[in-house]
Amino acid sequence: MTQSTAAGPIGIFDSGFGGLTVFREIKDALPRYDYIYLGDNARVPYGTRSFETVYEFTKECVFKLFELGCNLVILACNTASAKALRSIQQNDLPPGKKVLGVIRPTTESIDQFTRSNAVGVLATQGTVLSESYKIEINKFHPQIKVYQHACPLWVPLVENNEIDNPATAYLVKQDIEEMLRQSKHIDTLILACTHYPLLLPIIKRYVPEQVLVLSQGQLIAKSLADYLIRHPEVETACSKGAKTAFYTTDDAENFEEKAKIFFKEAVVASHIRVQPCNG
Template structure:
């Protein structure tokens, strides 16, 4: 496999966007809005979702398989538009598995690097899946960049199913969102910024805003990740030159493409055409 990568080391290719399912489309939407000139391939591992409750080893293996599939499809740069994959798999893949000339980025660092620009009390809340919370990735990364900031976390296990079943304005959604926000805020009365550390959560934003006290900022990751990617490409021209241009968008799923297309429109904001792919 590596010999193929080495042979095609200088060939340009699309930017790969990976997620365990649909949520990464909210990040991809912002990346495409800010950087529309590039070609992209999105891969959703819908057949094996959810990742949030799986072990570190399983998430690592699944993520690696999908990332290498994107490499096979010609991508030189892959963005893990998934908090769980970024928390449980990114570092290991970067350190152990990357073929020559290939790069992989996550969504956690772009968020943690800039968090000090938003909080005045140095107390922030993280709403995420159980896997992301248990990984402590946000605490570790924020402490690395901003040791004065205190991080409070709360897992929201019902939010992803609510979004994926299009129950985003149901009574159940209102109940769980209100309850989870209250539980987070009981950890500290000084929290002034909440990070939505799951790419599904922006679809619940109207309800989240309803139950979040005034004066508390709510940060979705899409724009932060997109701006960080734009900056990364400006600083790493050797990578930017290997990202093909033309605005072509391709969508792949490991599950039923018709079902993917129906839900993807909710996340991406426009109709998409998808194909099935084996990893």
């Protein structure tokens, strides 16, 4: 980043509502910064889409956040982090702009939590197929064995506010049992989707007491705080007015209604259009 970069809000992007669970933790940990949250709710879910489609959609939304003045954008979406982050970082970033994901903060620190070196990853199908967690964990900690299980129904259950439905508990129980059946040594489960923390009370009901369940929000907030300390040129390009704005590519009223479930407070949202990037 250059000295001439005008300070702007930190952008938080997700394909839908799940990133609000991460944003909540970031805002609580770093309240003095300005933030813009953008949810691509009109095109959710990303988890079942191709790498190319996720890359294009993510890039369009990231560039919209750049257009709104953000110099730093957090992909608060595991699927976007798995399928789009590296390509955007390597090929698309304008001078003075940074994009970070949610996978590395979790994978870097996972050795602090597991004692058996056997870790389970619960995620969307797209994240599982990308093998991003396996690759990243083994890059930092080759001694850790990583097991994965896709839970494709969890996101729609959360988004449709079916958390208290008995059928949801039954599906969660089935997925947990399938996950743990892969190895009796698993002692840590990563909730590798930002929607999944809302299912935590149900998940814990079916996870043995000795198995730790990790949500990403706090790990990501801590990692971002450390990143800003280590990169003062990025930190100074983040404006500090404690202001927050919310945008959605879908209906703003519907976003406001559902966002309360994830963000734990009422929000005011605006509809926004994103356009294909040139080139």
